[in-house]
Amino acid sequence: MRTSKYIILIVVLMFFQKFTAQERINATLSSIILGGGQQSVTATLDLQPIAIVDLEPENTNSGETFIVEEAGNPFLTGGSANPGEFWLNYTYRGSNLETASLYTRINQPLPDGMVITLQVINSASINGNFIPNPISTPLTLSTTPQLIASDFSSGYTGDGENTGYLIQYEISNPNAISLPAVFEIVFEIK
């Protein structure tokens, strides 16, 4: 009786063997190609370069949106959950492993007496994979591009607040002059 149980067990195990085992093989061994064959084809992969920048939070207390999906597109206005601060995210893929840098500029001169300064005060990664290389000295914005982060390789900062670069800005406007129409602060990867 006990022996017959063993036989049944062996038969059952043999039946299930083909369903549970050997989902992988060593295809470099020609001996495994029993009654079969092997063939290779050449495939081509063509990946797009990527350089996109985004500012967070996207929705502030005033309901304004500060999303910039394309590198070089403008940061149209200011505001943050923490006044004077925002997070910058990017995703970058270079051709042939080229490195890139992150720049900022304004699209037109500021009125006399007005000064805007930016400073990278922190960097962090939540679900990101990047080398920050931040320029931590305060920058006085002008129409000439200035470095925020230099010479980084392909990567991504993670999306949202508390990841990427934390940037602090200050506006000095002693004469209380309005910004010119269509004034923009531009962030770009190049």
Next chain:
Amino acid sequence: MRTLLLYIVLSAPFFSTEAQILDGTLDVTGLPNFMQSFEDVIKEAGLDDSTLGFESEADANLISFILDPVLIVPSSTVCTGNIFRYSLYIHTENSPENVKISARTTSNSGFRFPASIPYDLLIIKPLGPRDLQPTNGGNYIEIPNDGTQAIKILEFVGCRTDIPIQFRIEASALAPAGVSNFNISYTIVGSVL
């Protein structure tokens, strides 16, 4: 009885190799060209591009396997009289780093060869119907970039032609932009069980 059991256990692994499996020819057509379009690129800065991914055509490769002619007996006749089970394994060689490549087919894809044979009319078919079963229920399976770890993507009974293979590419932002080439290798293994 103990000797009999020992014989069964020791001989079980050799059942399939002792039986006569006829030679066949694997034919793979199509040179997959995975071109990422602008729409395939991640739009939200900060996210990895691999979170989006893109697919090839459903028939980027077509796989056929038929038994070889024996003297003046054509393949169709050989395939009619000799039914085996086949497993198809896949791996890549020299695929770019930080790129996940997956493959799939659908249940019963491709065509029986010949389309209809007396075996199909048997009430009890020794190897079951001449059908195709994809691994993982037809969902994508990641292809290893390692020939020693080729992974099974489908199984079928009898000769079969034009089995379509579709691919999915999930490329990280860490993978370099531009064009690269690599090989997709198919290995088919026959069995009498």
